[in-house]
Amino acid sequence: MLSFSTDDIRPQDRFDHWCEVRGKSLFGVTIELEREKRADFHGRFSATPIGNAVLAEMTASSYRVSRTPADIARVSSDSLSIGLQIRGPGWMKIKGDRVHLVREGDVTISHSNMMFAGTPERSDGFDFRTLKIPLTNDLALGARTHDLFPEPLMQGARLTRLIKATLSALEHDPLQLSGEIKSIARLALIARGRLAQGSPEGRAALRAGFLHAAREIMIRDLHRPDLTSATVAAELAISLRQVHVLFEPTGLSFARTLTAMRLKEARRLLGLTPARQVADIAYACGFDSIATFYRVFRSAYGMTPGDVR
Numbered sequence: 001m002l003s004f005s006t007d008d009i010r011p012q013d014r015f016d017h018w019c020e021v022r023g024k025s026l027f028g029v030t031i032e033l034e035r036e037k038r039a040d041f042h043g044r045f046s047a048t049p050i051g052n053a054v055l056a057e058m059t060a061s062s063y064r065v066s067r068t069p070a071d072i073a074r075v076s077s078d079s080l081s082i083g084l085q086i087r088g089p090g091w092m093k094i095k096g097d098r099v100h101l102v103r104e105g106d107v108t109i110s111h112s113n114m115m116f117a118g119t120p121e122r123s124d125g126f127d128f129r130t131l132k133i134p135l136t137n138d139l140a141l142g143a144r145t146h147d148l149f150p151e152p153l154m155q156g157a158r159l160t161r162l163i164k165a166t167l168s169a170l171e172h173d174p175l176q177l178s179g180e181i182k183s184i185a186r187l188a189l190i191a192r193g194r195l196a197q198g199s200p201e202g203r204a205a206l207r208a209g210f211l212h213a214a215r216e217i218m219i220r221d222l223h224r225p226d227l228t229s230a231t232v233a234a235e236l237a238i239s240l241r242q243v244h245v246l247f248e249p250t251g252l253s254f255a256r257t258l259t260a261m262r263l264k265e266a267r268r269l270l271g272l273t274p275a276r277q278v279a280d281i282a283y284a285c286g287f288d289s290i291a292t293f294y295r296v297f298r299s300a301y302g303m304t305p306g307d308v309r
Contacts, residue, residue, distance in 0.1 A: 028075025088126025
């Protein structure tokens with residue numbers, strides 16, 4: 001993983017370094033900031049390769065940013081960019097006079113060589129995550145991509161949720177999930193109307209996205225003893241049968257996957273909070289029976305919760 005922080009640079013040099021070395025050379029953008037604000041500038045950046053794609057995260061002071069024809073000529077790539085505005089909303093001007101408000105939580109999808117100009121709405125900095133995926137004929141399946149200008153997807157829409165869930169999964173386990181790059185790219189192209197949902201590739205991408213969304217719900221609600229596959233199906237607005245089909249390729253059923261998640265969290269808490277009672281941890285992880293917790297824990301790890309401690 002590549003990581004960088006302006007903390008190691010003299011305050012008076014931080015913005016210039018970020019602007020010239022990081023902005024122009026690495027990001028391929030032009031950065032602007034009022035001179036009187038530059039002394040307080042700070043920024044952090046990390047990039048993780050996932051297969052041939054790159055997942056990057058940036059936290060920095062607020063500034064204006066644009067991708068100009070000169071930037072594109074200097075740092076050009078035929079890639080699909082999927083961005084998540086974690087914090088710090090702003091206005092994005094694209095082709096002509098079209099302007100979009102990019103809110104916190106918005107997902108934007110674009111081709112990497114499209115021009116834009118972004119202006120922050122606030123002055124308290126931003127957090128931004130982006131996945132840059134090189135485009136190939138096999139990946140895009142012949143879909144038109146070069147005219148994909150940056151545009152936020154509708155928050156709360158089904159495809160937006162699937163993309164965000166897959167992006168989150170990639171962030172937490174990039175090495176194990178490198179095969180999901182194709183799925184998230186195709187979900188993005190479906191969301192922008194460039195691929196058909198009903199094609200075999202489209203259906204496969206949707207299944208992968210729904211699986212990550214289901215797992216996200218399970219992790220969020222594993223403390224609930226009443227969490228079931230029906231609960232997940234209702235939240236995702238799919239059938240109960242579809243939920244079970246999602247888990248078939250993994251080799252573990254929904255129920256066994258949920259139990260494994262609960263056991264993993266319980267084992268983590270056993271080590272993290274040694275003074276906490278075992279029963280309290282078991283209930284906090286969604287087990288409604290201490291006897292069941294001990295039985296499945298021993299079966300999974302070959303020892304009791306007390307042995308782990």
